[in-house]
Every structure is written in C-alpha cells, then in structure tokens.
Amino acid sequence: MDMNVKKKKLGLKEKYAHMTRGLDWETSYQPMDKVFPQAKFEGIKIHDWDKWEDPFRLTMDAYWKYQAEKERKLYAVLDAFAQNNGHLGITDARYLNAVKLFLTGISPLEYVAHRGFAAAGRNFPGVGPRVACLMQSVDEIRHAQTQIHAISNYNKHYDGFHDFKHMLERVWYLSVPKSFFDDAFSAGPFEWMIAIGFSFEYVLTNLLFVPFMSGAAYNGDMATVTFGFSAQSDEARHMTLGLECIKFMLEQDPDNLPIVQKWIDKWAWRGIRVLSLVGMMMDYMLPKRVMSWKEAWEIYFEQNGGALFADLARYGIKVPECLTQCSEDKEHISHQAWATFYQYGGAAAFHTWMPNDEEMDWLSAKYPNTFDKYYRARFTYWRDEAEKGNRFYSNTLPMLCQVCQIPMIFTEPGDPTTLCYRESEYEGEKYHTCSDGCQHIFDNEPEKYAQAWLPVHQIYQGNCFPEGTDPTVEGFDPLAAVLDWYHFNNGHDNLDFEGSRDQANFAAWRGMATKNT
C-alpha cells in the first residue's frame, strides 16, 4: 500500500486533545449523576477523568481511514478465496471443525462485545474512555460481520455452519462462552472493562487469536487467517485500552485496589476456563499443528502475563491465587476437553475423532509428563473400538459447573485420576462447581450464579424440546428431540468425522480439482 501522508496542521497530541477533551461538556439541564447513573454503584472512585489518555492517541478521522483500508484488504482476499475454491486448499477436512467451533462459539461473542462496549462508552462520564469504547464497539461489530462473511463461504459446502445464532442460545457447550460474556455484560461498566478489556483482551486474547490464526495459515485457510489478523490488528488497541483502564482505576484512588483485585481474580479464572476450548482445538482439531496448547500458554500467559503482573505489582496487585493451579492444568485440559467432546460427539454440531498414531506421537512429545501416562491408552482403546464398529457415544448428560458451565470434567490438583467437584450451599439449595476458582466466584456472588441457565438442567426440566413434543409417548428419543430443538441435522452435523458427509464431499471435490476424470 502506498498511502498519501499529508503534512499535518496539528501534532498527534494536540489533535487528540481537541478531538476528545475538546468535544466534551458538563451538562446543565440535568445533574451529571443522573446523566451517568452507572458511574458510581460499583464503588470505584474517580477524581479526575482527564487523567485518562489513549496512548495510541487515535481520533475518529484517523480511525475511519485505517479501518477502511483494513476492510478493503480483507474483502479482496475473501473474494479471491471464494473465486478460486480456496476451501479445497485446506490440509484436511477435519480442519473445518475448528472453524465451526469458532463461528458458533466466538463470532457471536464479538457481537455481544460490540453491545457491551457501546454501553460502557455510554456510561463512563470521562470523554477519553468514551471515545476509546466507541471505537472498540465499532471494531467488534466489524469483527462479527467479517467473520460471518468469511465463514459463509464454507456454509455453501459443508455441514454445521447453518444456524449459529439459534445455536448460541441453546447448545450445551456454547453456553460456556455465552455465559462468560453475559456475566460481564450484566455487571457494571468498570467490571465490564476488567472482564473484557483487561482479562479477556489483554491477558487472554493472544492465546485465542494468534495461535488460532497461525493454525489457519498452517492449514491453508486463507480466509480465516485474513479475518483473524484483520480483527487482531484492532486487538492491540483493545489490549491497550484494557491496560490503561486498570492503571487509571488504580491511580485514581487507593480504595479501588481491593475491588479491582477481586475482579482480576474472578475474570482471569473465568477466561482461562473458556480457553479450554481453544486448547483442545490447537492440540486435536488442527491437522497440521502450530504449537501445543502448553507452549502457547507458556509464551502468551506465563511470560507475557508474568511481565504484566510484575508491572502491576507497584500498585499492590497480586497474581490471582487460582493461577497457581494453571501450571499443572496446562498439561491436562486439552486432553480432558477433547475426551469429553469425543464421548458427546453425538450432541455436538461438529465432528470428532481420535488422533492417529503420528498425532499421538506428537502429543507424547509435547506432553511428556502426561499424555502417555494418563490419556494415550484410553484414546487408543476408543480408536480400536471404533475400528471394530463400536464407536462410543455417551448418551447420558453430564453435570455442569454452576459458574463456567463446563461439564465437571477437570481433575483434582495433584491427582489427575480424580474428578474435581466443589459444593456450596445457598438458600437451602446445593450448587456444584468444577474448581476452587469457580467455587470462590460462586461464593462471592451466589445470588447471581444461582440464576444460571444451565443447559443440562434445562433439558431435564423438559425445556429443550420442540414445541408440542410429548415426552411420554412410547419410544420417545430425548436426544433426538433436543438436537431438533438445537436445529442440528442429526446424522450430518454431529457424530464421528469418519463416515461423515464433509469427509466424503471434500475427498470427491478435491479429487475433481486435481484430476481430469
């Protein structure tokens, strides 16, 4: 690109001052407290909103110019991808399932982020964060749209892409990311900023986008690489907003420290639980691997997050206690999550499979302490049984964690052979959580989490069948009724990759693309 750079009338700092502070005013017909009713109830004390400055010093005029350039680049690639049957260039049709998980589990959250930042921008009395939140809100709707546009090309050819919006509000594993964002959006504007701006964007987004998009590049998926990096180019700004927000709160008043610390503890753990899905995607769903989940965790969480917490120590911020468990968990969670999806592959809108020998060797090499010892034998057994025609599908429903909504599949710290259960009581009812981290979150706000819409509970209560279903008729198949209510095409979207329509179509179409008969 050869951009025309005009001689500037104002320097960056002056322009930023005019385009933010210079556009603000104090209301006079109504008191400011009534105009900004959510600014104080969370207990965060702010004395001088002008101390907030966006270090990118981005103003709306520059914002539109650069975002437009990003869009032009992206859509040129998407056109080329579609026109050249780019979908046949991916490594292996198993890869498509990672894209399905992304479209159904992540893209709708971009839209929720758009709404959340619009609300945060509306609710902050300071003009600096208001402008930054406005830009992030516009970014997030752009991400939702570009992802849907990029992935719609796959929807023309493959199963499982057809109804992500409907699925998000119903499907058991999609309630995990959905509840994460709903939890943040139903908090106040400052907690939203810690939850999404800081914890999700700063601490965790690198783990989501960078390995995922490099993975797409390794697997020949040009469309996903491009929308991913186009979205990620905004993330640097989002991360900066999250970090600035936390510094600003801590510098404004010493009373803010314990509130901020509590939110960091909560949202770091909530975010890490959501990322279990990314771990299994990296270790199992990419036919051509980039790096293991454990390696990504070490680079982007331990090194980068470590540098961040060392820096925040001067404000009195401590590394969240629940994170000590993570150095052990990084060796296990991806295997435990994939084992679960394999068993519940009848109730997922993507295909599952067991790794082949070469892939198991890769897992052994990347996880020398755990894979052979705890997982390989079980996975080999399942694979052998499938080859004999006994592919195992679990037909029961798992208990879900009341907070993260993941089935209770994770193991006790120090004992990877025992499932971890925690129990709390609230108003005479028992609630179950998957870890000390989730239990602490529940115990701090039981009145919030007691209301969680847990998919398994809802199925058992009969709330997840199509209207007019009579569960008392003879031969009633509850799983088929639930899948119908989810809008899954039973037999095509779900079950093993081996024998799937995606597998057959991809092989046939690739054959047509490379041969003359």
Add this chain to the structure above:
Amino acid sequence: MSKVFIAFQTNEDTRPIIEAVLADNPHAVANESPAMVKIDAEGELVIKRASIEELIGRDFDLQELQINLITISGHLDEDDDEFKLSWLN
C-alpha cells in the same frame, strides 16, 4: 527486566518496518511464524518514523502501523515521531 513484543503480518508493507525496527533496536529478536513476524525485546522497543521513511522513500505516518499490527505487549507511548513499548518495572 521483562520482555515487550510487537507482531506484524508478514507482507511487503511490513518488511521495511521490521528492518527499521531491528536496526534501531539491536537487542530485539525477530521470530517468524506462519504469516506473522513477532519481535521480542528486553525492556523496551522503539519504532522511529524517520528510519522507516528512509527505507521506503516516502512520508510515513506511524498510525499506518495499525493496518498490519497483530499484537503488542507493554505500555505504549505514541507521538508523531516514535511508537514506544516498555515495561516500567
């Protein structure tokens, strides 16, 4: 001292930017992965407008970095001449 980093998409726009950054920051290391170059540096990393302009032979606005940026780590300070990342501890 902690490491800061910046990552760019691999393309013809970023090639001279990366070259300028590595020349201006001798302690920085470039790590290439698919479609992406990540530059790691102990403590601090400075991107200078003048160095990029010299390599590309035209005026350059540091905000153009936004287009091909993938991620950063560290505190940022940007003005007309420099884009600086650092940890304060």
